[in-house]
Amino acid sequence: MKKRKSSASKRPSTSKRSKPTSEEALQGPPARETVWERSDAERAVEAELRAYTSTSPSLAGGDVDADWQRADSVGEEAPGGTVATPGQDVVDDIGRALGVSRAPDEAFRPSSEILEGRDRKRHEQEE
DSSP: OOOOOOGGGGSOOOSTTSOOOOHHHHHOSOOTTTTOOOOHHHHHHHHHHHHOTTOOGGGGTTOTTSOGGGTTTTOTTSTTSSSOOTTTTOHHHHHHHHTOOOOTTOOOOOHHHHHHHHHHHHHHHHO
């Protein structure tokens, strides 16, 4: 009677002579944060921000949902515009959008005085 070869001989040997597992194989796939790919919507927003360099959501008082792309020329949804948008009660953001930012500990000054100072500063910059 013939002896059959056992199926165990076909399996790879697990002796100490086999290659050690590489460090990369032990670490697994890279973390999601390191290979972060932007979605189509994120790429579109980034392209839009590059296209509108003279304006930003800060002109709309920080409201990214407002029509900030046209806030510089039209101003409907900008602070003081005809269309009030939610979130335009943040006085510091609105002041920055209008060019009249204030320090938190600054004494009260009427708006006319603040605007005169702002306009005077702009006039000096234009000259």
